[in-house]
Amino acid sequence: EVSVTSMTTREVLATRVTEALNNLFPDEESPDPQLTAATRPEFGDYQSNAALSLAKKKKMNPLQVAEEIAKHTKTDDICEQPQVAPPGFVNFTLKKEYVALLLQKMLADPQRLGIAPREKKQRVLVDFSSPNIAKEMHVGHLRSTIIGDCICRVLEFLGHDVLRINHVGDWGTQFGMLIAYLKQVKPDALIGSTTTSLGDLVEFYKAAKKKFDEDSEFQETARREVVALQAGDESSVRAWSFLCEQSRKEFQQIYDMLDVKLTERGESFYNEWLGEVCKELEDSGVAVRDEGALCIFVGGHTGRQGKAQPLIVRKSDGGFNYxxxxMAAIRYRVKEDKADRILYITDAGQALHFSQVFEAAKRMGYAKPETKLEHVPFGLVQSEGGKKFKTRQGETVKLKDLLQEAVRRAEEDFRNRLQAEGREESEEYIKRVAHVIGIGAVKYADLKNNRTSNYQFSYTKMLSLQGNTAPYMLYAFARIQGIYRKGDIDLNQGHQAENVQFILDDPTELSLAKMLLQLEEMLFLLERDLKPNILCDYMFELSQRFNQFYENCPVLKAETVDLRTSRLALCKLTANTLALCLHLLGIPTLERI
Ligand code: ARG
Incomplete structure (x- = not known):
């Protein structure tokens, strides 16, 4: 009798193979079933590679071991007879009835598509976006924001308790220069005038820096400001707050455009504990003094002269740093936030910093042995042709301009399409489509790449209706949803959905069905590896399989009512799955594009 459990199919099969292994090799302690998705279509749906390593260990013939495993694994309720392939794989192919049953379960749950929230819920702190005050928020921060938001959405969907933390650079010696300059050029900002605006903050930063580099008297004033700020001097603190507030407003515009939620907890938040942290590090011996600086020697990192490169936590002038x-942040996140897993989404250039910080935190006990600390690195954004990302004038590109340009081009494309097809839409709808496609295209183009590689920013490619792009996926969703709607049946009600009998006789129906069922395992992979491109690859493959199905199988004109209902249900499931995936990427769906 076939039944559905809360385990994924892979887990069910893994359990079954393990049972067989326990019977066959009773002296083996916790044998690994080595169960994976099939690496080739002719291997069926899943494969176990356990025979290979076991045979080697026991000096047996791997093919024979595989035969034994195939014979002793109880799978007849969910699989066809397992097949053995040289040199010793055991291949499993799911039975159609089992696939149909899982689809029913998925259809009956339009919100979660049959995916239960994780029973073992973790508290995950995601440190992402994290731009620096009074400096520009550059494309690297855009990548961090987009990737971080997607990771948060996936973890939230899987039922974890997620803290979205914006670790803004709002502290450090550069504030001395900024405050000193502010006091000179905008004294009214300090008497609480709320209308004062700095205009372009990046310009302000540049001007302050210029003065700092050229004027030695100003350098002295700036240094005094750092001290005053750290001592809590009222006017300096007020100037600092003013600068932070100005930046915050600018950053918020970008977050609003992207629809990304973050809790700001910048570097300054940890200020009061920096001294204490250094003391603890030194007292415990984790940190030692070296040439006046307080250093932690972690890993075998060597600097330029072949000298060990330590993690410096207090400079020789007594100043604290990044x-x-x-270090203080990890202490807080583990102790106060009770984080089980902490993710840092930054460019790959910070890999060394994080590996040192993580090791030091483990040694110090700030992170527990079981606390998972993970740097989630990403590559550079380049312009087409692999060059540095700049405007034609050689200036760095402002994020707001970049996003607005994507929206503008999406609007142009959409208007052209409407005209060519003789369609009409309200101005309001046109604006909405332009926004969703424009912003969605930027997000999707970023997420679909393996995040560790550099990616080339191209408006033309990301806005194309063809290929693995946001417009294509939005279009696929709208089209499939449209087909379902034409069928004029309502499968949203649980009891109706449960009664749908899936008929999977055409190979393209079965292939689409199996892809739909891979959603959960794909998300579990994403939860572990934090690579959003697997989500994009999944969607793309799903839409390809849908196209094959739709070419081969009449839906609205299917031969029988049951077949028509089954095929409409496949449309509905595909549309729901695409909508969920888009949502997890941070892209809303559109009814028509
Ligand atoms: N503000 C830093 C930057 O712009 C990123 C901060 C990342 N988070 C952290 N906890 N260090 O490069």
């Missing part, structure tokens, strides 16, 4: 803050 690393001190990160």
């Amino acid at each position: 690393a001190t803050t990160d």
